[in-house]
Amino acid sequence: MIKLKENEQYKIVxxxxxxxxxxxxxxxxDLILTDPPYNLANYSTGNMKFDWRAEINNDVAEWDEKPLDPASLLPEFKRVLKPTGNIFIFCSYNLLGDYHKVxxxxxxxxxxxxxxxxxxxxNIRKSSFLNSVELIVCCWNKGHTWNFSKQNEMHNFIESPICMGKERIKNxxxxxxxxxxxxxxxLEHIIKIASNENDVVLDCFMGVGSTAEAALKLNRKFIGVELDPEYVELTKKRLDL
Ligand SMILES: C[S@@+](CC[C@H](N)C(=O)[O-])C[C@H]1O[C@@H](n2cnc3c(N)ncnc32)[C@H](O)[C@@H]1O
Known part of the structure; x- marks a missing residue:
């Protein structure tokens, strides 16, 4: 059984x-905040190579080669979520319809x-739009936790650079x-809106522990699961665990 004891702050599996x-x-x-694989393998054209500059990383990660069906997440997400809970899932454009359907x-x-x-x-070749938007699916039941004071905190649009410089975890x-x-x-913005202090935040596709860092910083409890042992080690190092 994966259960936090009264005085335990986190569990990393x-x-x-x-x-x-x-x-x-x-x-x-209380809050499922997670970032599953995106099923982008069929859309990747691989790294972009140039004679005149370093190649641009555009390849699909190994963990994104195995298809993920959003329907496979639903039964356990529904079961483990409290009636007052919220779900936020990072989602690529190709999966939005599938998440909505189920x-x-x-x-x-x-x-x-x-x-x-x-x-x-x-987009060095200037051949299409830049991929500058990522979607985050969110859902909840009546009576869910919701913390905000002004409507202008509640735009369903947020701007931020992708991780750069010191924030970027290195191998x-x-x-x-x-x-x-x-x-x-x-992640902090979402956690503040959708949970209270001491609530349990779950990220079951944890990567290098970004949700863990945000949750613990905001005095939430955290349960994280990650398949890749190297990412788990980097998470522990990042959080000084
Ligand atoms: C999109 S990434 C998450 C990145 C994370 N948000 C971060 O900031 O580091 C998805 C992660 O899910 C992991 N993963 C894929 N399938 C998994 C599974 N069945 N169980 C646990 N982790 C899995 C991958 O190894 C990958 O690190």
């Missing part, structure tokens, strides 16, 4: 979240937020450790 979720008690999580009928409200990346990867070789590390600023 290295493993497959579809197994780990089964070990969480019913109605034990999550909307099961919750009182289904909405999405748009994150505008102010420093997107450039042993000194390279960016995770291709889709999320900015803590965005």
């Amino acid at each position: 290295c493993g497959d979240c579809f197994e780990a979720l089964k070990q969480l008690p019913d109605a034990s999580v 999550f909307d009928p099961e919750f009182d409200t289904f909405q999405f937020m748009a994150w505008h990346k102010t420093n997107p990867v450039p 042993k070789e000194g390279k960016n450790a995770h291709p889709t590390q999320k900015p803590v600023r965005i």
Whole structure:
């Protein structure tokens, strides 16, 4: 059983979240804030190579090669979420319809937020739009936790650069450790709106622990699951655990 004791702040599990979720008690999580694979393998054209500059990383991460069906997340998410809970899921454009189809009928409200990346990867060939927007699916039932004082805190649009510089977690070789590390600023914004202090935040596709950092900073409890042991180690190092 994966359960936080009274005085425990976090649990980090290295493993497959579809197994780990089964070990969480019913109605034990206040906020699911997570960033699953995006099913982008079919759309990738690989890294962009040039004679005159370094190649641009546009390849699909290894963990994104295995398709993820949003429907497979629904049963355990519904079971572990408290009636007062909220769900926020980072989502690529190609999966928005799939999330809507399965999550909307099961919750009182289904909405999405748009994150505008102010420093997107450039399109050197100038052949299309920049990928400067990422979506975040959100849903909840009546009676869910909601903290805001003014309407202008509640635009479903947020702007922030993608992680750069010191925020970017590096691997042993000194390279960016995770291709889709999320900015803590965005995660904090969501956690503040959608949970209270001491609430339990779950990120079952934890990566290098960005949600963990935001949750613990805001005095929430945290449960994280990640398949890749290297990302788990980097999370522990990042959080000084
Ligand atoms: C989009 S990334 C999350 C990045 C994270 N938000 C961050 O800021 O570091 C998705 C993560 O899910 C992990 N993953 C994929 N399938 C998984 C599974 N079945 N169980 C647990 N983790 C999984 C991948 O290894 C990857 O690190």
